[in-house]
Amino acid sequence: MATGKYAKEMDTLKEHLAKHQLKFTRQRELILTAFLKQEHVTAEVMYHQLAKADPHLGLATIYRTLNLFCDAGLAQARHFGSQTQYDNVSHKGHHDHLICTGCGKIVEFENCEIEKLQEEVATRNGFTITTHRLELYGLCNRCRH
């Protein structure tokens, strides 16, 4: 039983490792701790973030480890632009976005009713949702005139 700020997630990882005959390593611990501090990151970003803590940590290890977190249910990969974003699943309070195609302004919002309907759609199709992405594109007040 791990202790500390991220004890729960650390235990989830250890359970997953044990179940699959994988090993608990210094790198996996380091990467998980850094990963949990943020909402979402790319492997490249973590590579630079962790360069100070361990200058020899390889990029391949970070990719492997983030994918491992996905398998363990701690992270979720999302393809954005040409890159892969790894989302911190334990971070609650998902935001959706209203994006103005005129000036680029982004407004965040949250709507429980929409989320409820999403669940219904998913269930009807035999899916279990882990995350989603909703972006509304249009013109804001100012840009419409």
Place this chain on the structure above:
Amino acid sequence: MATGKYAKEMDTLKEHLAKHQLKFTRQRELILTAFLKQEHVTAEVMYHQLAKADPHLGLATIYRTLNLFCDAGLAQARHFGSQTQYDNVSHKGHHDHLICTGCGKIVEFENCEIEKLQEEVATRNGFTITTHRLELYGLCNRCRH
């Protein structure tokens, strides 16, 4: 003013071209016509589809043209796995997607209630929506077991 099945979209393209000092070419016309016949495609798929119509049509041209369609608001790029899907925006009854993170299966759906709520959110924030993107990520029936 273009005539034919895809007159409206062809005009949208021409308008965009005129506004940006770009030229209307045989290739752009060919690719748009083929593109509009489908819900979503990858550049690679179109490359093979169009090989019969024009064996010399280059893959780069298809990429360039599909990106042009995105700029013109006729298409929307969506990254999945390692590929880019180009969605046909003008397809009636905009489709949203349920995406299985296990096997990559994509189920399309449409939900008027969700769309209505989206409108409400937009109005409340002073936005006029022109398009949107909703993707639900999770596990399908098969992958959950």
Place this chain on the structure above:
DNA sequence: TAAAATTTTGAGACGGCTTATCAATTTCAA
């Protein structure tokens, strides 16, 4: 605890997808 067995790591090679380059061609306004 020591040694053996197994997994992981790091560095770079590799492969797939997309974009950049550039000479030749095409478009279009005058």
Place this chain on the structure above:
DNA sequence: TTGAAATTGATAAGCCGTCTCAAAATTTTA
């Protein structure tokens, strides 16, 4: 029709993520 400007096709180059493999670390066995 002509000439400036944009587009095309072929391929090189770039980027991202995965694979490879010898060396190192972890766990198991004795």
